[in-house]
Amino acid sequence: MIKNYILITILGLFTWSSCNTASNDSDKDVTVEADKKDSSSVSKVDSDLPAGFKKKEPDFKTFDLKNGFVMKVRQPKGYNELTDLDINALMQNIGVDPKSPGPKPVICGFRKDQRNNIIIVRENSGLAIATERDIAAKLAQGQEALIQSYENMKLPVDYEKSTSSIDGKPFELLTIKLYESETREKVILHQKFYNGFLGNSMVTITVNYETIAANFALGGVLKTAKILRK
Numbered sequence: 001m002i003k004n005y006i007l008i009t010i011l012g013l014f015t016w017s018s019c020n021t022a023s024n025d026s027d028k029d030v031t032v033e034a035d036k037k038d039s040s041s042v043s044k045v046d047s048d049l050p051a052g053f054k055k056k057e058p059d060f061k062t063f064d065l066k067n068g069f070v071m072k073v074r075q076p077k078g079y080n081e082l083t084d085l086d087i088n089a090l091m092q093n094i095g096v097d098p099k100s101p102g103p104k105p106v107i108c109g110f111r112k113d114q115r116n117n118i119i120i121v122r123e124n125s126g127l128a129i130a131t132e133r134d135i136a137a138k139l140a141q142g143q144e145a146l147i148q149s150y151e152n153m154k155l156p157v158d159y160e161k162s163t164s165s166i167d168g169k170p171f172e173l174l175t176i177k178l179y180e181s182e183t184r185e186k187v188i189l190h191q192k193f194y195n196g197f198l199g200n201s202m203v204t205i206t207v208n209y210e211t212i213a214a215n216f217a218l219g220g221v222l223k224t225a226k227i228l229r230k
Contacts, residue, residue, distance in 0.1 A: 063108040064230070065122040067201040071108075072226040073120075076217040079110040082119070086111065090119075110221075115189055116214045118221055119206045122198070130200045138202060139172045142195050146174060156182045164194060166205070167227045171196035190215065198227065 059075045075081065087107045088098045096104055103124055111117035127134050143161065150157050156179040164173040171194040178189040194205040205222070209215045 061110075063120060064106075065120075065198065065201070065203065066106050067122055067199050068230055069198045069201075070228050070230055071120065072228060073110075074221050074224050075110055076112075076118075076221055079112045079117070079217070082107065082109050082111060112214070116209050116211075116218075118208075118218050121204045121206070122201050123204075125197065125200055125202045127200055130197055135197050138197075139195050142202070142204070143172060143174050143193075146193060150176070156180075156184060158184070166194065166196075166222050166225055169196060169198065169227055171205070194222070 060072050061075050061081060063071045063073060065071060090107055091098045091104065094105075098104070105121050105123040107119065107121050109117065109119040111119075125138060127138070147159060150159075158177045158179075160175045162173045162175065164171050174193040174195070176191040176193070177187045178191065180186040180188045188210070190209050192207040194203075194207075196203055207218045207222070209218055
């Protein structure tokens with residue numbers, strides 16, 4: 001199943017045109033500048049509120065991972081929850097018929113457009129009992145397979161391995177920069193792959209973003225996320 005989430009994250013980015021609107025390159029520079037202004041002013045919002053005024057609480061969505069766990073995730077402003085059409089398209093990208101019987105990965109998350117989104121994938125690990133050694137081996141195998149997939153496609157990328165946590169749960173983190181060309185002068189996409197275990201299931205959270213503001217919005221989603229047992 002490791003191959004599946006790799007294809008979901010990679011093919012989802014480059015062949016998701018059937019359920020996403022193509023970006024307008026002529027507006028990109030303006031958008032980036034606006035994003036920088038928005039992100040720089042975020043810290044000032046609370047201090048500018050009148051005394052006694054309560055800021056509106058963000059909307060949270062509860063995703064059932066169907067493995068005994070749920071994720072309570074804040075929906076970032078300007079992002080929409082993945083629709084059935086989105087999820088079915090991602091399923092088909094990995095050769096899974098959404099209507100077929102049998103186990104299938106659970107896919108959920110939010111998207112703004114093709115390159116700014118957060119995708120949560122829960123899939124069976126194939127382990128009857130997940131020992132620490134088995135988990136470490138699976139996570140390492142997943143990261144190496146992902147890196148190899150990029151190399152096979154000859155994409156100009158840099159990557160960095162580290163660790164992180166979401167609501168106290170440990171995750172391996174693979175951070176990737178995708179460049180416009182081999183000169184590596186311009187980054188066209190940032191990706192963060194969080195890979196961990198909940199019970200005997202493997203959970204991969206992919207964050208894709210282009211701008212500073214998008215990184216701020218999507219990073220905040222994981223900082224406030226809650227992972228709960230049903």
